[in-house]
Amino acid sequence: MLLTTGGLPGLFEREVLFFGGKGGVGKTTCAAATALAASRAGRKVLLVSTDPAHSTSDIFERPIGPEPVPLLPNLWGLEIDAATESARYVREVKDRVRVLFGHSILKEAYKQIDLAASMPGAEEVALFDRMGGLIRGEDTRFDLIVFDTAPTGHTLRLVKMPELMDAWIRALTRSRRAMLGVEGDDKEDPILVSLRDRFDRLQTLRARLMSGRTTAFVLVLIPERLPIEETARAIAQLDDTGVKVGGLVVNRVLPAETSDAFLQARRAQERVYLDEIAARFGTRPRIFLPQYPRDVYGLASLGPVAEAMAAAAGVSR
Numbered sequence: 001m002l003l004t005t006g007g008l009p010g011l012f013e014r015e016v017l018f019f020g021g022k023g024g025v026g027k028t029t030c031a032a033a034t035a036l037a038a039s040r041a042g043r044k045v046l047l048v049s050t051d052p053a054h055s056t057s058d059i060f061e062r063p064i065g066p067e068p069v070p071l072l073p074n075l076w077g078l079e080i081d082a083a084t085e086s087a088r089y090v091r092e093v094k095d096r097v098r099v100l101f102g103h104s105i106l107k108e109a110y111k112q113i114d115l116a117a118s119m120p121g122a123e124e125v126a127l128f129d130r131m132g133g134l135i136r137g138e139d140t141r142f143d144l145i146v147f148d149t150a151p152t153g154h155t156l157r158l159v160k161m162p163e164l165m166d167a168w169i170r171a172l173t174r175s176r177r178a179m180l181g182v183e184g185d186d187k188e189d190p191i192l193v194s195l196r197d198r199f200d201r202l203q204t205l206r207a208r209l210m211s212g213r214t215t216a217f218v219l220v221l222i223p224e225r226l227p228i229e230e231t232a233r234a235i236a237q238l239d240d241t242g243v244k245v246g247g248l249v250v251n252r253v254l255p256a257e258t259s260d261a262f263l264q265a266r267r268a269q270e271r272v273y274l275d276e277i278a279a280r281f282g283t284r285p286r287i288f289l290p291q292y293p294r295d296v297y298g299l300a301s302l303g304p305v306a307e308a309m310a311a312a313a314g315v316s317r
């Protein structure tokens with residue numbers, strides 16, 4: 001059973017896909033299935049997990065770490081987390097600062113950096129920095145980056161980050177210029193050059209995030225009350241940020257034909273939610289995935305989900 005409503009055409013042609021949604025609705029399953037299906041369709045795909053729980057390694061039944069590892073032909077996996085990225089970020093900043101400052105103030109500069117790194121939100125910035133590089137397509141081995149994200153709130157904060165960082169970099173640039181007392185030409189000052197560089201990278205990132213041709217956010221939900229509410233909130237926030245909603249995956253839909261009284265009753269309840277989904281998200285492309293008899297774990301059980309995603313994307317094998 002695969003009830004599609006127009007499917008999610010062109011899904012595999014994007015360069016960046018995010019899978020978001022409430023906890024436990026099937027984000028990891030759908031992200032992994034999509035990555036697998038797109039890799040089978042010939043795209044070079046990197047599946048990135050940003051969720052500290054990292055269940056991609058469970059699905060592919062092998063360890064995945066903070067650098068891309070080959071999983072299958074055309075498919076790589078990567079698991080990144082805030083703490084590791086923060087440590088990497090601090091190392092990189094210290095390396096950069098070492099070039100800029102003399103030995104005498106280096107110790108004090110390092111102390112300031114460590115202090116900044118321990119501030120609330122710093123780890124998130126570091127994680128975002130790593131994601132930013134991936135979104136900008138800096139690793140040219142891949143045509144498509146599929147992000148399996150942590151539950152929605154966290155991810156939407158990341159999507160909003162360019163806006164916040166933009167204001168922050170502008171302010172730093174202004175105060176640095178005021179300090180130097182220069183007009184116009186920033187090329188002489190290494191700090192202004194570095195800020196300019198950050199600013200340019202941020203603009204590229206933003207452009208790629210906001211372009212519907214490059215990036216799409218797929219919202220996964222199940223036909224129940226709270227996931228529907230969370231989806232409505234996420235859509236409103238994404239619309240507000242300017243990131244395109246690529247479509248909805250309504251997961252775990254019960255089989256229509258059943259003689260079992262319990263399942264029939266459950267199905268009737270589900271009908272109410274499916275109607276509500278149609279009423280509230282009628283204009284959004286969406287697909288439905290069935291409730292499978294068992295957990296989706298390992299390649300064998302991921303296969304049918306991957307085929308459903310390929311069919312939805314309009315790719316037949």
Ligand SMILES: Nc1ncnc2c1ncn2[C@@H]1O[C@H](COP(=O)(O)OP(=O)(O)OP(=O)(O)O)[C@@H](O)[C@H]1O
Pocket residue numbers: 021022023024025026027028029030051053055150151251252253289290291292293294295296297
């Ligand atoms: N259609 C389905 N049929 C049967 N089991 C499913 C289906 N979709 C997902 N599952 C199972 O439900 C569980 C949760 O799915 P998954 O890990 O993909 O959700 P998630 O949204 O990534 O969760 P989390 O928020 O914890 O990261 C897993 O055990 C998965 O195998």
Ligand SMILES: [Mg+2]
Pocket residue numbers: 027028029051055148149
């Ligand atoms: Mg998950």
